[in-house]
Amino acid sequence: MADRIKTDVLVVGAGPAGSTVARYAAEKGAEVLxxxxxxxxxxxxxxxxxxxxxEEIKGMFPNLGDEGDLFEMPSHLRLREVDGIRLVDPRGKSVMLDFTGYTTDRDRFDQHLAAEAQAAGAGLMRDCMFRGIEGGVADTSCGEIEYKVIVGADGPGSRVARALGLPGNRNPYPAVTAQAKGDFDPQVVMFFGDIAPGAYSWIIPKVGQANVGVGFSPNFADGTPTQYFREFADKHGFDIISSVHGKHVPSEGAIGRTVAGNGMVVGDAAGHVISVNGGGVPLALIAGRICGEVAGDHVTGSRPLADYEREWRHVLYKPLKIAAGNKKLADTFAFGSERRTALCMALLGKRRMGNLIRCKHLFP
Ligand SMILES: Cc1cc2nc3c(=O)[nH]c(=O)nc-3n(C[C@H](O)[C@H](O)[C@H](O)COP(=O)(O)OP(=O)(O)OC[C@H]3O[C@@H](n4cnc5c(N)ncnc54)[C@H](O)[C@@H]3O)c2cc1C
Structure with a gap:
């Protein structure tokens, strides 16, 4: 067919995972789209x-090795340094944990990563939807695409995973977010209780505004994301200055298999998300680099794609499993009633709540 596009590595999704895969595969000399x-x-x-x-990322994932420039971001994308996380129980009692990080504008952050992939030689087609795989060729809204390797970096409800016969994420949680105007302290605040059943609501400070949002578990909730967001915003009197947007967050850790034939999945598509707090961007970068390097070596040499599964597991699997185990404990003992939540938070105390946030065993 004359107008069929051909590439070595086809990456579906230009989020943090996809752009990182594309960058590292292109740096290995592969033709990447x-x-x-x-x-x-x-x-x-x-x-x-x-x-x-x-430092926090390396503490959570001690097998990471040399991070190189993976997490380096230009200063204009580091909006505000954060120096703690305040956890607020349903009665309003709070504990402050040490935590370092920064806040960013995710739209510009993702655009920066995509530009880095393009600078490395990867092509980008926007407005182009992957629909499925037919006869080993990708069917997309911008035509058929032939590839040697396909990578699904298409988020929690990955179509690529489905097309490859890989498992999907089970029990993903809805989470919604918006921007609120105002001056906020340089700490993240997480609120627990009926305001966000089975998860938490948050204030994440930026400059002159904050990212505010709610995640909840459908197992403990009976409202819609919009209702929970509205309730949270009203309670705190937020001046909301953006639309409210949301999506699902994988909640049970990594899926069972991430490689099938000549395909791989990465990032949210692979369940690379910390169950207890919903954080996924650093993991998308870590697994994205491994996936891109393996894909690049596969098409320019003969490296097996199975190396990807082995290597990301070496770095991410154990912390993700511990976090998923801690989440199950919270589901069983802490969620379901505000009294239980407050009691469990008091019993765990500051040190163990710190372990929870950092993917460590609660009772080491
Ligand atoms: C409300 C909320 C708050 C969060 N807060 C944080 C946080 O503060 N810090 C943090 O680290 N993590 C956070 N996360 C998790 C984080 O956003 C994800 O883990 C991260 O975005 C995963 O990156 P990804 O590239 O795997 O997927 P995504 O960022 O979801 O990117 C997937 C891309 O694929 C595209 N795509 C999907 N389907 C197709 C298709 N069929 N064809 C073509 N393209 C497709 C999508 O448009 C998207 O651009 C949050 C998640 C939510 C929902």
Whole structure:
């Protein structure tokens, strides 16, 4: 067919995972094409926009090794340094945890990563939707695309995972977010209780505004994302200055398999998200780099794609499993009633709540 596009590595999705895969595969010398269904990369923002510091990331993932420039962001994308997380129980009692990181504008952050991938030689087609795989060829809204390797970086409800016969994310949580105008302290605040059943609501400070949002577990909730957001915003009297956007967050850790035939999945598509707090961007970068390097080596040499599964597991699997185990404990003992939540938070205390946030065992 004359107008069929051909590439070595087809990356579906230009979020943090996809752009990182595309960058590292292109740096290995592969011909890379990234397709993104949205007309503008990163828009609209559906994220709390909090990035942990490199020290925090290395503490959570001690097998990471040399991070190189993976987490380096230009200063204009580091909007506000954060120096703590305040956890507020349903009775309003709070505990402050040490935590370092920064907040960003996720739309510009994602655009920066996509530009880096393009600078490395990857192509980007926006407004291009992956629909499925037919006869080993990708069917997309911008035509058929032939590839040697396909990578699904298409988020929590990954169509690529489905097309490859890989498992999907089970029990993803809805989470919604918007921008609120005002001056906020340089700490993240997380609120627990009926305001966000089975998860938490948050204030993440930026400059002259904050990212505010709510995540909740459908197992403990009976309202819609909009209702929970409205209730949270009204309670705190937020001056909301943007539209409210949301999506699902994988809540049970990594999926069972991430490689099938000549395909791989990465980032949210692979469940690379910390169950207890919903953080996924650093993991998308970590797994994205491994995936891109393996894809690049595969098409320019003969490296097996199975290396990707082995390597990301070496770095991410154990912390993700611990976080998923801690989340199950919270579901069983802490959620379901505000009294239980407050009691569990008091019993755990500051040190163990710190372990919870950082993917460590609660009772080491
Ligand atoms: C409300 C909310 C708040 C969050 N807050 C934080 C936070 O503060 N810090 C943090 O680290 N993590 C946070 N997360 C999680 C974080 O946003 C994700 O883990 C991260 O975006 C994963 O990156 P990704 O590239 O795997 O997926 P995504 O960022 O979801 O990117 C997937 C891309 O694929 C595209 N796509 C999807 N389907 C197709 C298709 N069929 N064809 C073509 N393109 C397609 C999408 O348009 C999208 O651009 C939050 C999540 C939510 C929902």
């Amino acid at each position: 990234m397709i993104e269904r949205r007309p503008e990369v990163g828009v609209p923002v559906r994220c709390g926009e909090l990035m942990p510091s490199v």
